[in-house]
Structure formats: structure tokens, C-alpha cells
Amino acid sequence: MDNQAVTEEYIKLDQFLKLAGAVETGGQAKILIQSGEVQVNGAIESRRGRKLIAGDQVIIDGQSYTVSFED
16 A cells, blocks of 8 residues: 655545556556546545545545545
């Protein structure tokens, strides 16, 4: 499991996928999300604008990431 720290109150799912290195572009993130390959907190997420907060768990292709925020 990887922790990915961000500096805002929340981060959108598509932005998080780029930050985590799961995709290189927003277009790739959109395709991955719309194809049902991304889970947030155990449920398939189809909204690329889904706001993630600290503690949310994102799973892509069996790789788990946890959202955390820098102070």
C-alpha cells in the first residue's frame, strides 16, 4: 500500500491517479475510471471528479493507495 500526500483539503480522483503515478494523463484517468477499474473505499467509482479526503483508499489493478495530507 502506498501513501500519497497532498496539500489541499481534498483531491479529485482523476488528479490523484496522476499524482500516484497510476496514469500519465487526465485522459487515461478518465478511461480507467469509466471502465470500472478504480475502487474507492471498496466500491467501484465512476466519477472522475469524486473528492477524496484523508484516509480514503483507492485501488487500481490490485494496487492500493491511501490518501493523506501534508500539514
